[in-house]
Amino acid sequence: MDKDRKYTEIDANEFPLSLAQSKFSPKRLYVAGSIPKATKDGTPLVGIAMVGTRRPSSSATELCRRLVFSLKGTNAVIVSGLAQGIDSLCHEAAIEAGLPTIAVLAQGLATHVEGSRGDLLERILDAGGAVISQFEPDVPAYKGNFIARNKIISGLCQATVIVQSKKKGGALLTAGFCTEEQKTLLAVPGNFDSEVAAGPNALLDSGKAEPIFIPESLRKLVGIQEPEALSLHGLPDTGCTLSEPARELFTQMRGFRKTIDDIERSTSLKTAELLAILTELEIAGLISTQDNFQFYFDGAF
The missing domain is CATH 1.10.10.10 (Winged helix-like DNA-binding domain superfamily/Winged helix DNA-binding domain)
Structure with a gap:
């Protein structure tokens, strides 16, 4: 147990991003860290879920970094599930890009998160992000908790991006929750024979998701403000x-x-x-x- 971790309990009136309006809104949330609410100029923040397989391809680090960095300087919040693989890579990229990030856990906030995931959790908190859970503080990560966790990820966000996923997996469950609320679902196309592209390709083939062909198109696809352009003149x-x-x-x-x-x-x-x-x-x-x-x-x- 990590009983020294500080957390607070909040109700629906304080839920971040779009969660309070979601059909998947829980009765309460437990929060560690700081829930981002707006940019420095007061622009409301928009949650973008980025999820995928725990065993991504060798190119996944670069892929996640480019997707996340395409949102640098915008009012986006990167939301994911702190799992190994795509989730962790997207949280790490958000920290590097200076974007707020929220990790949604399938266990209570007083329980211990092991290894590199535990280290990343602390980095998220140190960077001013948040770690949240709908589960009582001492609840361990039971298998059945992950579906509820994925509903929260989708509920927080205006859009969900499936980066890499096998034909079946938790990321595709999150995709289903996204479409159930008629939110924007995006997927990164991949090689026909790539196991970790099977999930995104199936979503694209069925017309359930829109493709992200280049990272820079992500801002427009999710409908968030353009960042202030870097300028030689400025x-x-x-x-x-x-x-x-x-x-x-x-x-x-x-x-x-x-x-x-x-x-x-x-x-x-x-x-x-x-x-x-x-x-x-x-x-x-x-x-x-x-x-x-x-x-x-x-x-x-």
Whole structure:
């Protein structure tokens, strides 16, 4: 048991996001951490569920990161179930992107969450997110709890994204709850022969879900506000200036994801000069990288 974890009990009047209006709204919730309510300018937040298999493909980390980062700077809240695999990857990406995230548990908040999931739970709380459950604090994670947990995930959210899933699984149950309330259901298409693409492909083939062909289309599909665009012209207002080579490279590469080799082939820049420019652009907030190999120029998260 983790009886030292602080949590509060709330009723329907305090339920976050769209849960109070959902047919799956529980009688009460237990909450640890901070439930996000609005952006700094007062814009109401919108829950986006991102769920999938516990055993995703090797490309899942990058896939989840790009989907979540496409919502960076918006009024989105990333909601998932803290399971290993897709759920955890989406929570982690939200923390990295500076987006609020809510983890919905299939157990009570006073029970222990083991291993990497427990570490992630603490990171979510440290980042200002929330962990919630409808179960009494001491209730362990019984198998039957997960269906109720998935209903809460869907109930919180305006849209649900099935990232990767086998033909049967908990993510497809969440998809069913989403369509039952006539909310937006989205799925990422995958290879015909990929086991973890079987679920999304089946939803798309049946017409139950809309496809996400590129991450940047997600904002429009879920109907949330566009983020404030990064602008070369606005940089001086932040006290940041760029060299002319950095401005030229950003203008040329904006909207794309490139490796250092890609950029060298497209320009006359030498490696040392290129690395200096990339550092300059990263400090300015115009590009990001996770591995110092692939660089995301604004618009290609």
